[in-house]
Amino acid sequence: MNCTIKDIAKELNLSRNTVSKALNGSPGVSDETRKKIQEKAREMNYRQFLIDNSLSKPMTNQGSILFLTRASADFSEFWVKVMKGIESVLSENGYQLVLGVMNSEDLENLRFPAILTTSNIKGIIMVEICETRVCNALLEYNLPTVTVDMPSNYSELIGKLDIITMENKINVSHIVNKLIKKGYSRFAFAGDIYSENVGRGFKERYESLLATLENSNLSLDIDCSFRYETEKDFMNVNYLADKIKKFPSLPQVYICGNDWTAIHLMHTIQHLGYKVPHDVSIVGFDNIPDSAKCTPSLTTIDTPKEHLGITAANSILQRIKDPKVPYVYSQYSTQLILRNSTNH
Numbered sequence: 475m476n477c478t479i480k481d482i483a484k485e486l487n488l489s490r491n492t493v494s495k496a497l498n499g500s501p502g503v504s505d506e507t508r509k510k511i512q513e514k515a516r517e518m519n520y521r522q523f524l525i526d527n528s529l530s531k532p533m534t535n536q537g538s539i540l541f542l543t544r545a546s547a548d549f550s551e552f553w554v555k556v557m558k559g560i561e562s563v564l565s566e567n568g569y570q571l572v573l574g575v576m577n578s579e580d581l582e583n584l585r586f587p588a589i590l591t592t593s594n595i596k597g598i599i600m601v602e603i604c605e606t607r608v609c610n611a612l613l614e615y616n617l618p619t620v621t622v623d624m625p626s627n628y629s630e631l632i633g634k635l636d637i638i639t640m641e642n643k644i645n646v647s648h649i650v651n652k653l654i655k656k657g658y659s660r661f662a663f664a665g666d667i668y669s670e671n672v673g674r675g676f677k678e679r680y681e682s683l684l685a686t687l688e689n690s691n692l693s694l695d696i697d698c699s700f701r702y703e704t705e706k707d708f709m710n711v712n713y714l715a716d717k718i719k720k721f722p723s724l725p726q727v728y729i730c731g732n733d734w735t736a737i738h739l740m741h742t743i744q745h746l747g748y749k750v751p752h753d754v755s756i757v758g759f760d761n762i763p764d765s766a767k768c769t770p771s772l773t774t775i776d777t778p779k780e781h782l783g784i785t786a787a788n789s790i791l792q793r794i795k796d797p798k799v800p801y802v803y804s805q806y807s808t809q810l811i812l813r814n815s816t817n818h
Contacts, residue, residue, distance in 0.1 A: 536568035537596040551762035559783025597790040604673040618793035623673040636789040636802040642678035662698040665731020676731040714742040733758035755816040770814035
């Protein structure tokens with residue numbers, strides 16, 4: 475069972491309001507009480523911070539950086555590593571990382587976490603918030619802002635915030651070319667590329683697949699692709715299975731927007747009696763821990779998750795120190811990891 479603020483309050487005989495303030499970095503709580511609450515939250519595995527180190531040090535007086543994200547089914551495995559990198563820098567510089575989560579309704583109505591308006595928040599690091607409209611609304615708070623990944627139409631944000639991302643195309647092209655040379659010709663894509671909040675990363679991976687196929691006089695198997703499906707759809711085995719049953723045949727290869735999508739698709743395909751990679755090869759992206767643990771292990775493209783976080787944290791600290799420093803657009807290289815979900 476997940477630990478809640480109410481559970482922590484009961485253990486310490488404190489009010490829920492006091493516990494909430496302490497964990498969110500809000501003012502109005504003494505350093506001694508804040509430390510006691512943080513230590514109890516760590517002991518009870520409270521998941522707000524999702525980082526082993528985030529509750530290990532007492533609160534300092536520099537303030538807090540808001541890690542702002544959206545409610546996401548695949549949040550924990552990728553972003554916890556990014557958060558770890560962020561926290562490793564912030565804690566050494568006297569800042570605390572606090573978590574703010576927005577759901578679809580919050581994003582639609584531009585309803586940001588209340589803590590954003592407190593004087594304690596000194597900057598924002600946002601992830602998986604990729605609507606230009608939402609980004610522009612956040613910039614109106616006039617706080618130093620860094621985004622990890624970026625909106626699909628990001629050009630109008632250049633020069634307004636710092637962008638930290640990963641290179642998305644080279645290794646997608648590499649694995650596709652590798653499989654083409656093995657004789658594969660039917661490639662499909664799995665990943666949401668049309669929702670308003672989809673990031674540039676997914677689209678670049680998709681675009682790389684299309685361009686690589688075109689260079690070999692091949693085209694995408696659109697009929698077998700999943701390009702409009704949301705996270706909720708990929709979590710629904712029956713939905714995916716019903717669609718796959720209607721295919722005349724499976725493609726030879728699925729290139730997926732990320733590992734989470736690839737693993738859900740692979741489980742559905744196996745549920746229908748197909749074998750991976752004998753009947754279809756599957757490629758993911760991100761190298762989350764489950765990609766090595768699933769059966770078969772997933773061929774994927776590793777992203778330097780902690781380094782993304784470290785760079786994001788350094789960027790926000792630099793901008794706090796000197797708001798006039800030129801804005802950063804930084805891209806990290808990735809690495810292809812060949813595993814058993816592909817015949818390579």
